[in-house]
Amino acid sequence: MNEAHVKLANLPLAALRAFEAASRLGSFRDAAAEVGLTPSAVSHHIRQLEASLGTTLFLRQHRKVVVTPAGAELGAGLGRGFAVIAAAYASAQAPRGPLVVSAAPDFAVRWLMPAAKALEAEGITLRIEASTRLADIAAGECDVAIRLGPRPASPLVSERLASSPVVLLGAPARLADGPGLAPEEIAAGPLLGLSMRPKFWTEVLARLGQPPPPRAEAVFDSLDAALRAAEAGHGFTYAPEMLVAEHIASGRLALVHPRRFGTRTAWSYWFTTRPQSFDQRAIRRLRDWLRTALSGKAAVAPGSAGAEARRGKSIIQAA
Incomplete structure (x- = not known):
């Protein structure tokens, strides 16, 4: 393997993007549709890559192309790299409108209203839907749901915020x-x-x-x-x-009794969202704030939840 360092400024990013799509889809035409180029432009990009790399990336056969082992290795690496870039880009995006958070009324008043006040200073607006009804996250009824009980089922992504007897x-x-x-x-x-x-x-x-x-x-x-x-x-x-x-x-x-129950199988609060949203900046900040608050490290004074609820600028919908 050639270990020569290649400067980022010298990478043919447009050609690499076209090649990654073609190697993944197995078609210049489908790759062209994905990246917004013509099939001939995709073919031209790939020929330039082959010339600069000194290796064949595709075998051109009648009416089809077949990726070579070298091409498959490059395509897999580029796929991982583009996935990291896409995740970083999504994470840096500002929320498009309020972040919709579903939780039971008691949790919403105790923790989400103070969170809304704190995150407002960072340009993050929460719309809190305080209800005992379980919102359908997968269907887009909310961006985040706080669940008390067992870990919510996949394909949702859940992280334990805190547990309590x-x-x-x-x-x-x-x-x-x-x-x-x-x-x-x-x-x-x-x-x-x-x-x-x-x-x-x-x-x-x-x-x-x-x-x-x-x-x-x-x-x-x-x-x-x-x-x-x-x-x-x-x-x-x-x-x-x-x-x-x-x-x-x-x-x-x-x-009414000094004994605590469920110390081995404590009740847990779960922070639940869709997989593609888990690393978005606003969702990550809310998750971090709540985890800190529930661990007792946040500056949430006892008895302050009601006052924060009265002063908060988030939208609360009680159902």
Whole structure:
């Protein structure tokens, strides 16, 4: 292999682009359509490359061309190189309009609204769709979705933002006689469940030495709604500890049992997007901001989410 260094300024980029397309597609005509040239121009570029390289890249046969081993090696290398260039170009592109982000209302208020305020200074505008409905990312309903639970299925790309064990919660008034409740008191309910974890109470009560729930649970599609019901004294619920730390600190909710659940299979928040969008600058910056915020390193003061939500300039659509 010739290891002579070739200066970037001396590379025949137009010819290399035409050749890469022709080697990948196996046709001068199809390559011409892709790169916006005529077939004769593509053929001319490739002959110039062969002359400068001193090797044959294609065997010209009747009505078809066949790439040579040298041509296949060059084409594969160029394909990898152009893919890197395309990714860098996409990453540097400014967003065309707001970045649409779907998340549950509780997550949107706690973290996305402060993120919108912080990223606005970088020219990145978020449109936050706060809803319990799972937006169809593949169909283009949003650019990013924040999912709580197992890793979303491919072909989407997902990165774990944070994980948290789950705690049992109730109104502070339910704990008037002490710092916690006995397992049988918890089992007496009412128990407030979540549709995303339909077997949670059965499994937790078994671990606490209690029989299955003696009565039908109230089951919520929204974690936020379940938390509000618990705050109002309508029963006991559960949530990722990191999500309800402020509720507990402010006295709106209390731990009804000291035990944490799911420490081995902790609930995770996933940052999910389409593969072609994963490295775009705006999406990368949002992902980095959220990862830092959820790790506790961001300057997000306790109790500030509501104030940021009132001051933020992003568009929030509650569904």
